[in-house]
Amino acid sequence: MTDQSHTPTDAPSPGASHTMSGIENEYYSQEVHGPYETYSLGEFELAEGETLPDCQIAYTTFGELNDAKDNAILFPHMYSGTSKDMELYVGEEMALDPQTYFIILPNQIGGGLSTSPHNTPPPYGQADFPNVRISDDVRAQQQLVTEKFGIDEIELVLGWSMGAQQTYEWAVRYPEMVKRAAPIGGTARNPPQSSLLVDALISAFKLDPNWNDGYYDDHRSMRQGLRQHARTWVLMGTSADLWREEEWRAAGFSSLDDFMHRLWDEWFLPMDPNNLIRMAWKWKHADVSRMTDGNLESALEQIEARVYVLPFEEDMVFTLEDNRLEEEMIPDSELRPIPTPWGHFGMFGFRPEDKEFIDTAIGELLDESVA
């Protein structure tokens, strides 16, 4: 995405005010992830019962909302990501074309740009930040979409990993609002092995000698825990083929160490562990069947959208089989496995053909006429 095609609806709000009220972390800033705007939800009651006094949702948009307000696309982001990371799939030569669509990229609560542990003052800052659920994000996004933009039907909701979890929550919670849905590399109910991965990721932080019950002075003092977290994630987020065939070379890395340091450590080390922990908890507990007394089939049956379920063939976190089992329960759906040695991390688009496969699928879904 070039800067030119970025057309923010409003002038970017200064990110500094957020950053100053919690722990200083220049990573979560307009400079790195902007431009973005924020929408204030005011007091926002979370599913788990606590209330964030001033909940802000950061978001960015591309394209223009048309007069009929029927060209909106919503594209929430994955774990450890921000709206910026989704821009890879937005562009004039792509399915998510801002000349046609009004594309909204919301940021997760706890993701670092929206209200998050690191930027929240007492009593909810750092380790005291309450647990947030996928449903909280989706309710917040629904407020943004309806109150701020007056949209009552969305052409397509899509997302990867935790973005897929949000996509499913949207399709089940607001079936009348979602015309099409494309969950990519994620499921409606988090698989148990994926939950065990979350546990291992969180405990990596707690093992760090500087953890201090989450009241570390500076995220940089947590680099050992952040690295252990990164290395554990990479094990499960990839596939044996990626390593055996050294597919990472084609992505421009000169050695395995180069790949590990310059991609994965570089990705995670600037982040705030409390932010990651709150996102991870949300990921672990994602489950649309919370809306139907634990009955997953009943929940998925409520989906009215046309759905493309897009798993990565060798994904070890949200496996092909996990996706297949859910897809069978979704009325108007199709399973389209993405063949890539990158496993769960296929969405990063390190291999041009993966990005193209996904872009093509999104295009075909958008081309389908939906009642």
Add this chain to the structure above:
Amino acid sequence: MTDQSHTPTDAPSPGASHTMSGIENEYYSQEVHGPYETYSLGEFELAEGETLPDCQIAYTTFGELNDAKDNAILFPHMYSGTSKDMELYVGEEMALDPQTYFIILPNQIGGGLSTSPHNTPPPYGQADFPNVRISDDVRAQQQLVTEKFGIDEIELVLGWSMGAQQTYEWAVRYPEMVKRAAPIGGTARNPPQSSLLVDALISAFKLDPNWNDGYYDDHRSMRQGLRQHARTWVLMGTSADLWREEEWRAAGFSSLDDFMHRLWDEWFLPMDPNNLIRMAWKWKHADVSRMTDGNLESALEQIEARVYVLPFEEDMVFTLEDNRLEEEMIPDSELRPIPTPWGHFGMFGFRPEDKEFIDTAIGELLDESVA
């Protein structure tokens, strides 16, 4: 294996002398893993150049060596295991029948019963223990087999995981001595993703606040690192199916927490991290092509044994594909994937049909007449 069918060749030697010379750890004892014997190799020069002044190999045997000395089977063990763990596959109603065969179960250097970091006095104790290679174990076992027992041909070498690594090393290093080989859930050259798992396992220990560069006072103070190590291993050592289908229930666990605590924490927490680290380094660097200037095909072509390659279908550490690629290079071999949701941990035999599948394969291999 009942106690009755256990027929040690010599009286067990006291394990206490070992334990007293390093760190106290009652886990590595005759009481827990015995009875076993020890064979002294004296000064033993390791592949990496350092010399262990008094290298002892612990081992146990079942059955009697016949006069022709042609009924021997060698069955080395996996990472974090001991000879005791292999006894599951030895018994009168099984392929490894001590009424027919003389079955030797050797213990790895660094495994806790043989010479290991925790039981070695300065200058080689604890974190100062030298790096050991699979080839060191195999050379040590070859001394045991030839010098102690006068055996010059082995009916079958088999092993799981690191045991499979030792099996391959045997078949390539001493092709004229190995008539049959059954590597189970392991490869001749460690796959790169398996190496990344090792890195994550080792760094889990180093993250523990009590690590102290490997000079912790007591392995019990390392329980956080040991638990992180356990939980990371379990992620990769199983399969998504195991968790989705809750197959662990059939193994007698009442809940996921019960399974995690009572099986995996219970397994790893009594162990010495330095022992595990030395085994892990060995695992990571396993590669038979070290004998052929890095040419894996040349190494595997040297194998004269009849080989059954037995991967676990859903193994994420030593994948089916990793196994298939190697099997194609082995002259007289057959690929026999083991269908189980337990992934790499299928060898534990929690599912009776897995144990039976493996036992049947071993039996069929032993029944094959080999030139």
